[in-house]
Amino acid sequence: MYRDLGLELSRLVGTATAKSVAKALEITTVGGMLHQFPRRYLARGDLTDLDQLEVDEEVTILARVVNLSTRYMQTRKGTISDVVITDNSGHPSSLKISFFNGFKAKAELKAGVLAMFSGRVSLYNGSKVLTNPGYVLLPDDELAEHEVEVQAAKPVPIYPATAKFPSWKTQNVIEALLPTLDLAKIPDPVPKHIAARERLMPLWEAYTEIHMPSDMDAWPKARKRFRFQEALALQTALAQKRFESMHQNATGRPLVRGRLLDAFDDRLPYTLTAGQLDIGELIASEVAAGHPMHRLLQGEVGSGKTVIALRAMLQVVDAGGQAAFLAPTEVLAAQHLHSISALLGALGAGALLGGPHATAVTLLTGSMPVAAKKKALLAAASGEAGIVIGTHALLSDHVQFADLGLIVVDEQHRFGVEQRDALRAKALKPPHLLVMTATPIPRTVAMTVFGDLEVSELTELPAGRAPITTHVAPLAEHPSWESRVWARCREEVDAGHQVYVVCPKIGDGPDADDIAPSGGDTRPMAGVLDVVQYLRTVPALAGKRIEVLHGRMDSPDKQGTMAAFAAGEIDVLVSTTVIEVGVDVHNATLMVILDADRFGISSLHQLRGRVGRGGHKGTCLLVTNLEPDHPSRKRLDLVASTIDGFMLAREDMQMRREGDILGAKQSGGNSGLRVLSVLRDEDLIARARADATEIVEKDPELEFHPALKLEIDMYVTEKNEAFLERG
Known part of the structure; x- marks a missing residue:
């Protein structure tokens, strides 16, 4: 009888079976197979x-x-x-x-x-x-x-399946494996006092009942035990990373009064919100400390994250260091350069033009001309540029910094572990790290996915941001409302404002920005090229300047169109989701999203954040042809009911089974978690996090918790490595 979970599976079930399991499920060990838990159970009736x-x-x-x-x-x-x-x-x-x-x-x-x-x-x-x-x-x-009746009364376990390895094949392997194991001697990774507090089923019994439940009441208790066990393993691994970072030496960058940051605060044309002030003070204290800051800052589009990041960068510059600002696209990098330069004014023009405390802000992207790129590289390496904004080009071996003290990462989920580490390696000592995301993530999800980061949330909008009103325009019930939609566009244009019309695809053919039909949906979708031609024939928009913007346009044409729209030279911009990031037009007050049911909740929320940015009231119309009882209509009603991005993110995750935010797939499917749900198990995760922190503080290397260490080693596979490396 065996109790070694690290044993090769072939030793117990034979080479042929082990090979088929490895090929289909990528499982090679006894422990891996034992933790291939059923997804659900069926009573045979x-x-x-x-x-x-x-x-x-x-x-x-x-x-x-x-x-x-x-x-x-x-x-x-x-x-x-x-x-x-x-x-x-x-x-x-x-x-x-x-x-x-x-x-x-x-x-x-x-x-x-x-x-x-x-x-x-x-x-x-x-x-x-x-x-x-x-x-x-x-x-x-x-x-x-x-x-047979006795057997038929037992629940039927349904395992994760592939086309060539259905559920019952996994069940057959498990039934062959269990009798060969001495389950009672497998060490429990959950310490005894914690297992007693949580009233967990004994480990040996849980393994049996989760795979071969005696009745429909048994498997939920087994599942509860493995949910906590999984949470503890994950949170302990994350706690080890937090402990490690807390004990690294970093160069503290304390506040220096009377220099660049104070000068910037004096010229700010508006008052910071209470949230911005509180989070700013917290970040200032962490940047001043002798160990590296690791903080996630999340907030809606327009909530003021950039100002917080800029103030932290200026603190580092005042203390003699440099800051790198990493953006996922060239468009967004250019947008950040524009907004940061506008906020700094002469303070970002270098000491020669801006005075003794000024610094230079430079841009570095892959498509820059050679001469401009050389100039930017020299500014970073010499220390002349206190702030360097760029894309993946910042990660190149050719890029060097004089003294990199702070890394700001925008939209962290767009970057991998190697990319983050490549930038960190350019610092003399471990730099401070500020991660920002405009995609709201429920707090417990953030604690799990970004587990080695401390989390801050900006929940209030700065002055000047008007609330956005969202309405569903259901054409199935009210076909005549279509003409009213275009009349509303005319009213906004006549009032001196501008309008976005967003479509889910460009046109016919292989469109890079198209949204792929899901669920076998074969309904036609609104395309930019067709819609712009149609709108030029709509009487309500006669004489108005209507142009297109989409991902297949040449870069100069895209930039030119965006600049013309920003300058007020275009009344109605018909676009794909390329406007979701990097476009900031304060005069745009109305957004019409055609076939809105084709977009996810997160995209709809991000898109509508493009209007109402200049103090004018913003309106978003979600146009759909779906019948009122269609499931996708619920998404639209939800978006129309609230502007709370965190609540929408939570509902979005529940609808899409957590896959998107947890990083395994764009929607649904396997999140990398076995039986844990970061939404359903919030309280459990919080308790496991507290337990893990206490364990690691007393035993950082888990020398006195060998079973928990083994559990972590089994748990941290390539599939869920992202959990421990997101930060």
């Missing part, structure tokens, strides 16, 4: 709700066969066997499954048979179908003998 299946989703479903028919194919040799299955819901809910030359299926899938099917849902002639799925027959508890 509870058939899968077929109405809830999503197109393009890999599914495992439990259903009963209604009938089977076989016919010869017309265009090639062979037969097609069509199997119709039902969920016995009472309403007309059924699904057709097609098997090509399915001789085995034809023989086994008779009417009345209970079976589990695994495959990808697709659309055919407007109906959901499965084609050539894997399947396994199950004992029918209505017909079984006594022994």
Whole structure:
């Protein structure tokens, strides 16, 4: 009997089985297999709700066969066997499954048979179908003998599946593996006093009940134990990173009075908000300390993050250091250069022009002319430039700093670990780090994903930012409202303002900025090229200056159009989501988003943040042709109901199963967590974080917690390495 979770899986289940598991699931050890937990459980009498299946989703479903028919194919040799299955819901809910030359299926899938099917849902002639799925027959508890009835009463575990490795294959491997293990001797990674406080099921029992539950009441208790165990492992690993950074030596950059920062504060044309002042004081104290600051600053577009970052950079410059500002795109880098230079005025023009306490601000991007790039490199290396703003070009080996003291990273999720470390390596000592994001993240999510960063939130908008009113324009119920939408555009233009019209795609063909149809949705989408032609024929907009902006335009044309719109030379700008970042036009007061149901909550929220930026009231119209009961209409109603980005982010995560923010996929799917949910388990994560911090403070290397150290080693795979490296 074995208890070594690090043992090669092949030692216990055989080479052939281990190879198939490694190929399909990327699991090679006993511990990895043991922690391949079921996604859900089915009581054998509870058939899968077929109405809830999503197109393009890999599914495992439990259903009963209604009938089977076989016919010869017309265009090639062979037969097609069509199997119709039902969920016995009472309403007309059924699904057709097609098997090509399915001789085995034809023989086994008779009417009345209970079976589990695994495959990808697709659309055919407007109906959901499965084609050539894997399947396994199950004992029918209505017909079984006594022994089978006992087995049939146990829940059916449904494991994460792939096309070639369905749920029941994982179940077979687990059932072969468990009897070979001495589960009672596997050391518990959760310290005894914590396990007692949390009332956790014993580890040996939890392994059995999560994989082979005795009844429907057993597996939730097992799952609770592994949720806490996972949270503790993750938070302990993050606590170790925080401990390590807290014990690094950094150059403290204390406030120096009477220099650049004070001069900047004196020339600010507005008063900082209470939130900006509080967070600014906190950052100032951390930058002055002898160990590196690691802080995440999040807040809405326009909430004033840049001013906070700039004040921290000026503090570092006053203390003799330099600051690097890393932006994800050249457009955004140029936007930051423009806004920071405007805020600094002569103070950012260098000592020659701006006085003894001024500094130089320089830009470094990949597409700059050679001469300009050389000048920027020299300014950074000599220390002449106190602030260097740039893109990935800052990470080049050719870039050197005289004394890099602070790194500011904008939109952190756009950068990888290697890129961040490449910039850090340019400093003489570990530099201070300020990470900023305009995509609101619920606090517990931030604590988990950016776990080695302290989190600050800006929740109030500065003076001059008017609230944005958002309305849904439902054309399915009110077709006549379309003309009213364009009339509203005319009213804004006549009032001296400007309008955005946003479309989900450019036009026909392979469009770089198009939003890909999801869920098999084949409805046509509004395209920029068609919409601009149409709007030029709309009577309400006659004589108005209407232009286009999209990602396939040449860079000079894009820049020219954006500059013309900013200068008020364009009344209506018809655009894709390229305006989501880097465009700041204070006179734009109305945004019309066509086919708004094609956009995610986060995109809609970010897009509407482009209006109402100049003190004028902003309005956003979400135009949709969807029927009122369509699920995507809920997203639009939610966005229209609030301007609270943190609340929207939370709802967005719940709708999309956390995948996007946690970094595994753009939506849905595997978040890198086994059984933990950062939204559902907020309180649990907070307790685990406190426990982890206490453990690491007393035992940084986990010498007295070997089982927890092993759990972390197993947990930190390439899939979820991002959790520990995001900061």
